[in-house]
Amino acid sequence: MFTLKNKNLQAGIVLALVWLGVFIASYAQNQLAGMSVQFMEHYGFTSEQYASIYSASQFIGIFFAFAAGILSDKIGTRNIVLIAAGMVLVATVARIFAFSFEAQYLSNMFCGFTGMFLAVNRAKILGGWFPPATIALAVGIATTTTPVANTLGVGLTSLMPSIEFAFTVTAVVSAVFFVGWFLFGKERSDEIAAAEDASKGEEGGKVLKNLIEIVKTPWIWVLCAGAFFLMAGQVPLMAFTNASLVNARGLDPVAAGGFATAITIGMGVGSVVTPFIVKALKAYRPIVAVYAIVTALGIYFGWQMPLGVVMYAAYFVTGWCLGSLLAMIFTWPVLIYGRGKAATAGGLVQTFVLAGASLALTNITIPLAGGGSNFGMLFAIAAAYLVIGGILMLIVPDQAKAPTAEGKAAKES
Incomplete structure (x- = not known):
């Protein structure tokens, strides 16, 4: 992990990574909406199977979002997001080669992991880099992922030559996020870390x-x-x-x-x-x-x-x-x-x-x-x-x- 001397530059990079991590999950899901007919015909899925695959990433969040928040506070946001990024990278690659309903369901379900963990930790991470006066703006920028992912996922996917090509694009984006978070992902600046650690005392971490x-x-x-x-x-x-x-x-x-x-x-x-x-x-x-x-x-x-x-x-x-x-x-x-x-x-x-x-x-x-x-x-x-x-x-x-x-x-x- 690199810590840049320019705090504002690293804050901007962290904001971009938070944006990209949430984008991946939403974009992967909306790709299915952009090629729903082709997707069902290509794999021979019914409408019910398509609907299940489409909602798989959201469904898992209902059961794990709360646990994700507790786990993040326990082992650290950087670590949990890095683990999620690795899982999403594997899932987006596996999705290219998944031909059964079960394989597509599982791979699409795990595509939502970075979105879930970053949605839970978004305000916490950005609060570690931006002062209270600007945190609302930072979170506002981060929440633009959904409309952008909706637009690109539906609009661009229909123009792509094949389903496998569309899935490969998502896998490449996932790889960029994984490498970016590994190199620059940090949940708080050194100044905020020092202040929080000093005030935490013996009661911290419970x-x-x-x-x-x-x-x-x-x-x-x-x-x-x-x-x-x-x-x-x-x-x-x-x-x-x-x-x-x-x-x-x-x-x-x-x-x-x-x-x-x-x-x-x-x-x-x-x-x-x-x-x-x-x-x-x-x-x-x-x-x-x-x-x-x-x-x-x-x-x-x-x-x-x-x-x-x-x-x-x-x-x-x-x-x-x-x-x-x-x-x-x-x-x-x-x-x-x-x-x-x-x-x-x-x-x-x-x-x-x-x-x-x-x-x-x-x-x-x-x-x-x-x-x-x-x-x-x-x-x-x-x-x-x-x-x-x-x-x-x-x-x-x-x-x-x-x-x-x-x-x-x-x-x-």
Whole structure:
């Protein structure tokens, strides 16, 4: 591992590596969406088998995200991410040569490991390199991985000459990340390491003690519930916007995809720009209130908007607000609990994120929306999720104004 003399340069490299590690998992998954028909025909899979393979990386996160956070706090973020990167490299290579359902399922499942471990540790790692004043911006930049991976995974994969070629591209990216993290991956700067080690004392490193302290606070459960409802609202928007525009508005798939892309672009821009707005206002709550309302309205009315610039703008603003809300809730664990407990808290939050992304859709939203055919009901339910998530976020102490005691300690470290 190299430690550069230029701290800011290494902080930028670490941010880029965190971005790339999460990108791999999302990109590998969205490659399947970009060539779904070819994928099923090439391997002879049914739609049900394809759906299982597509969701494999998310499914494992529901069960292991919390444990990943505890494990990261125990053995160190650098080590656990390096192990995950090695597993993903093996998985992405194995995926090229996997021809059975079981082999494809397992290889795609392990492709999500860097995404899971870095999603859990994202705020903790960046909190070790960026001061509290800029950590929200750093996390915002890191969360642009999802919209970029969605766009590239779906858009570029369809242009590639073969499935094996597409899988090889992912394997190469995985190799770059593994080497990059091995050489430059470091969870905190020397200055922050010295300050934390000095203040840790004999009480440091007690994972069980940290876990008990976290679960005893009300804010972790508010964050978890908020994350659940935000993701429960996001997934129907991302999954059914194309279908609603094609089936209900009569657009061709290419045109519908163009409008859906406005959401992902807005998410990326919003998650980067909003931290500057928070810094100017010195408050989260007004932004959360406005963004939650705008997002809910955008989800419900977006697919009904006049075609053209109006619809594109509506979806862009919806994505802007939604991406910003997600970036906030991913940042708050480190602001509330400090870096020492951030991975454990983040792991618990990430578990609810994945549960909201999968369980709510299949068990609540789809059945109530007539199997997904009643778009009005489907988007109404998704909008309701967003409102609930926004209300829960408003309950949490405003981290830009009056952080909790743990948050103050984090800012002082």
